[in-house]
Amino acid sequence: MEREKVELFKEVLKKLHEGEDVESLKKQFGELLSQIPPFEIPVIEQELIKSGEIDVRDIIKMCDLHVEFFRGAVSEAGREIEKLPNGHPLRTLYEENKQILKDAEALSLLASSTFSLPKDDPRRKQFYEKLVQHVSGLHRIGLTHYTREEMLIFPYIERRGITAVPTVLWSKHDEIRLKIRLLLNLLKKEESDERLKEEALELSRMLSDMVFRENNILYPTLKVLFSEGEWKAIKLLEKDIGYYKIEVTDEWETSAEPVLPHQMDPTVSPETYEKLPDEIKRVAGMLTPDTEYSLVRDNDMEIESGYLSLEELNAIFKTLPFDITFVDKHGRVRFFSGGHRIFHRAPTVLGRPVQFCHPPRSVHIVNKILKAFKEGRKEPAEFWINMGDRKIHIRYFPVLDKEGNYLGTLEVVQDITRIKELEGEKRLLDWKD
Structure with missing residues (x-):
């Protein structure tokens, strides 16, 4: 019987090697293969490998058989x-x-x-x-x-x-x-x-x-x-995260409106609770859903990826580890972040043509960047300069709406001196209590 098992397995592998698919082999050999205990499969495979009768190309194919016949309950x-x-x-x-x-x-x-x-x-x-x-x-x-x-x-x-x-x-x-x-x-x-x-x-x-x-x-x-x-x-x-080794189709459809976690009713009815697997009920006990927190507050602004008050928004811009300036599609300075800045900005700059915010010797570069962004050439422009012992990284990005229309240009300036010195990894917090 042992030799019969080996010969049967060799026959299946031969057909796999010749291009026959697993589903077809299931119909031909499914009943016979299911009679081979799972723990015997590696022994048979090892014998075939040592004898040189299968090579590395057959390894993955054999695992299709594992999943289908012996792990497929x-x-x-x-x-x-x-x-x-x-x-x-x-x-x-x-x-x-x-x-x-x-x-x-x-x-x-x-x-x-x-x-x-x-x-x-x-x-x-x-x-x-x-x-x-x-x-x-x-x-x-x-x-x-x-x-x-x-x-x-x-x-x-x-x-x-x-x-x-x-x-x-x-x-x-x-x-x-x-x-x-x-x-x-x-x-x-x-x-x-x-x-x-x-x-x-x-x-x-x-x-x-x-x-x-x-x-x-x-x-x-x-x-x-x-x-x-x-x-x-x-x-x-x-889709933004991606999938592992499968092609995802769109056969599933629903007319339901999408519901995010902060929009859902978190309570679980007793009837639903009873349908949960016992392992979940043992760990969860009687559920205490998060019902007290309200994400959207009075006077919050709805931003594409969340909700913020004006106070929070201003504080965030002041806290950024880099400074930004936004020039609208008409070439006028419309916004700059507060807090520590590398290049000084004052409210007097608001509404000013961006060309007047740069030394005359560099205006032609500013115009070249804006023209390229307006024409749809979207590659960011970047520069880096030395300021004393500091290395300063300057980047310009085109800002577009959902349809790809030009809204303006964003300037991002960052001191990267410390970043350039980093080596290896730091995965633990080293704060002193």
């Missing part, structure tokens, strides 16, 4: 999510997790394969390079999938009083981000086989564990709690 909650139309943000998260699970499997298999080969085996270098390439690509999980959850999903459940869950998940996300960075550095340093294999298998386990937590706990919670309007808002915002 979809929970009831998963089946409900799979019924959602393509393009629904929850379905998108779920589909990304399939890719993440596949990549976790590929990481485990690549690491096991690479370090099972003798160092003088000519295939080892090829496997090692593929492992480095694979780990390098995993950082995209944190940039896309995890970031969308942290920035777009977590605010809605936090507002409902579920704060422990996002805190734990975000911590786990960061552990995975750090582990990816660590493993990549160790690979580039060519650490010992034992250490590299250990770290790779641990990262694979962490990625798979996060998929399990999300698919079986987080996503069923979101399906119960979130309204169509909340999903609509998330859908509108998620």
Whole structure:
């Protein structure tokens, strides 16, 4: 029977190598493959790798089989999510997790394969390079999938009083981000086989564990709690962050108006609470939603990305670590920030043609920049000069409306002396108590 398993697996891999897709193979071999226990698959794969019957190109293809046949026991909650139309943000998260699970499997298999080969085996270098390439690509999980959850999903459940869950998940996300960075550095340093294999298998386990937590706990919670309007808002915002290895379609549609966290009713009805997964109810207890805070106050100004009072707006401009000046489309100075400035400005400059605010010797440069911006050549202009022992960075940006029409020019001036001296990283606060 053992040889039959190996031969069966070799037959499937051969067809994969020849370009046959997984769905077709499921129909041909699904019943037979499902009879092979999951723990036996790596043993068979190792035998085939050592015998030279498969190469690095087949590794990822084998992981499609892992996900489809041996890790593909979809929970009831998963089946409900799979019924959602393509393009629904929850379905998108779920589909990304399939890719993440596949990549976790590929990481485990690549690491096991690479370090099972003798160092003088000519295939080892090829496997090692593929492992480095694979780990390098995993950082995209944190940039896309995890970031969308942290920035777009977590605010809605936090507002409902579920704060422990996002805190734990975000911590786990960061552990995975750090582990990816660590493993990549160790690979580039060519650490010992034992250490590299250990770290790779641990990262694979962490990625798979996060998929399990999300698919079986987080996503069923979101399906119960979130309204169509909340999903609509998330859908509108998620493209700016991006997706992990999937193409997102627009099959899902809703007539609901988008609802942001500060606009929603955070209370959870007893009926809805009872539908939550037991793991969530154990952590959250009886929910205490955030109902006291009102984002929009009397006399607030609505800005595109928030609400501010005039007092706050002025204070923000005075606090900026650089100074700005705005020249309108007619070439007149309309605004400058207060607080510490590198180049002096006084209220007498307001309404003044910008050409009169510069030395006559540099007016031709000012005119050249304004003309280029008005004509739609949008590249910022920048200069840097020495002022004593300080390095000053000066930049000019075209300011455009939503349709791309020219509104004016923004001058940004910054002392970058200290910035140029920075080296390495500083991740801890060093304030003295």
